[in-house]
Amino acid sequence: MKRIVGLTMVLAAALAFAQQGPLVVIQGAEPRTLSPDFAADTGGYGPTSNVYCHLVTMDWGVAAGTGAYGDLARSWEVNEDGTVYTFHLYEGVTWHDGMPVTAADVKFTFDTIIEKNYPYAAYLDGVVEVQAPDDYTVVLVLDQPNASLVPMMAQGSVWTGKIYPKHLWEDQDGFDSGPYVNDPVGCGPFEFVEWVRGSHVELKAYENYHRGAPAIPGLIFRAVTDANVARAEFDAGNIVFLPYDYAPPYAEAPLLERDPSIQVVHTPSHYSRDIQFNLRREPLNDIRVRQAIAYAIDREAISRLGFSGYWEPAYHANVNSQEPWINRNVSFPSFDAAKANQLLDEAGYPRGADGWRFSLSVTGPTYSDCRAIVEVLVQQLRAVGINAVWDQYDQATWFTNMQQGNFDISCYFTRYGPDPSAYDEHFSTGGPRNFMGYSNPELDQLAELGKRTTNEEERKRIYDRIQEILVEDLPYINLFNEEKMSLIRAGWQGFNIQETGYNKSMTWFGFYAVEPPSQ
């Protein structure tokens, strides 16, 4: 009798596993195309990150200190002066059509990216030559040392820089034309099945994946625009994973945490939430005004009101996940309304008859966390006599405004990792993400030096000094360590935002490590 019961249980478990269909993943937009390397495509990152593979990559393990890990690359080394990077590839990796993946594919992909100036070219900073001396060795030759090359390649691989099969693409004029744009053949953990426009993209597990077949039979990516609908799908049990883009309000978090059928996952990142000043505008070009604003901000109150206390205030010019690089000796001012008022009076902006000192607008990206921050921040500025108003735009308009310097104060998301050279793009004169109009020659020099120096201690000194300068100059004010809240049904493990998925998810959009609840 026992044996029959046992056998039945085993059979039932096997049956349940066999019935486990593909994992349905929802995302904000439909893909533009399924060719990831020629343009930005928020809807395409999910499908392509799982179909294609990368030379090196990273995932949310970056928040726990992993700057980069190999996907196709088994290992890599750099020569003494930091100008030649040699990558050794795994052998026996195959494309989904069965052909072997070799160094020639990597060379072909990177050569095309550099030649066409595709987005990933920015992450191959300084690479002047890509060599493939044998089938399993790729050599990147740089014109000058770049200590951040591998972490930055990993960072970029999250979105783009996926490796393309040379044998299928070499006759095409770039990665935006030909039969494989929307019929991708990759070497990642999932194979492309079909894309039903307006509905979904379906992938199935690639049994010959070089790290072993995924534990889930397939993936389905569906575009769901409305966060309420996404939540309804989760509540109805139609999806097991509610990504942070659809996160419920933080006020609900304590309640959700008591529900045993749900895992509330909080994932740290290497970004902050902060405010940037437009230093070209009066009165924000006055350091005393910026100091006053720094004193006027009560991070604890913002966290309490906007994030139910879940977001940890950040007072240093860095975030917790970049622990080795934080300069804890310098910090931004903490809340002191009296001091703020005093500084504003001294700066020559006394309260007028109507109670206001001056007016300004506060804006930000469409992220729900920035909205939560700005909503409270505006009130805190008004409390010290600054007539602040909240200007809201869609993401594209906001970004154009930032680029054109058409803002006063904006909520922003400064990046600090996977390599500290990130300061360069945000704070160097003319840096691609320096929207503030900030310029400090000493910082410019240090940022350049930091990228070119390979000695870790020397780099630590450089980035410590950069943080001192930032806290002194206040072109921006750090407010919070970014943290993402997602919901997953109980028992599921290995999602990219879970620790069990760190360093094996294959990008922020990868689902290779996902494992269903044990039967």
Added chain:
Amino acid sequence: MRLPQYTLFRLLQLIPLVLVVIVINFVLIQLAPGDVAITLAGEDADPQYMEHIRRQYGLDSPVPVQLLRYLGQVIRGDLGASFRSREPVLHELMSRIPATLLLVVTSLIIAVFVGTWLGTLAARRPGSFFDIAANTVSIALYSVPLFWLGLMLILVFGVKLGWLPISGMRKIAGPREGIGYYLDVLKHMVLPVLTLSVAYMGQYVRLARSSVESVMNEDYITTVRAVGFPKRIIFMRYALRNALLPVVTVFGLQIGLALTGAVLTETVFTWPGLGRLVYEGILARDTPLIMGSYILMSVCVAIASLLTDLCYALLDPRVKL
């Protein structure tokens, strides 16, 4: 004017109309902030690459030149290729029309028949409980925001009761053909169709009620009453036909707007129709797609209003074309 001539004349009027639609909308899109090169290349893209994209899509020339180029293209019958997907715009639009038509036409037909029927019933018993209830409910339904109504229906029927699918047009792993497929689509249609038809319906209830009521007070009705016709005959043969004229007008206008009218419903229910395509196109600053959809919509509205006028002539012998 004879019918064929009239129709031809009206169709010719379409040309200046579409021209005006193109010029105004093209300029409006250019005035809107946001840069398509950023949405295409990504926020971190190299400025050189952005320049390349602008050149590739002809965005580096002055707006009047771009407009003329676009007009030339449209005259040749080419709506261009979508910035986002690089697929021909006409193909993209056509592939989404069936889903939208299925949703909107079904909802409209339900709304017209049920709404008119309820409105007529209410008009025949003015001041009754039914009349007041129909009136109140229809005003309430007409005023409810579509997305809210949609979400409430989702919460009740999709989440709490679990009877109906929440979003999409079909079950992804479900049947692809045969009766199973149609039943699956039908099941997915229930909530969005209910949302849309309930919203449309309020209008028809009110319209039919007031129209029937005013016709019933006309002198000719009093005359046929005096002659002694039975109530049912008076109503069906003499009153209803006249009372339905305004309903036809509104229906005609709404059918014309059908392709556009479901953006919110399609977005809430993730329905793979035209409305959602346009919504995504607008967010991505996909000028060819947005322009193409505007042209399509204006042509549809014009043709629907032509058909309405023709129907009018059939229903009301006094109307001369």
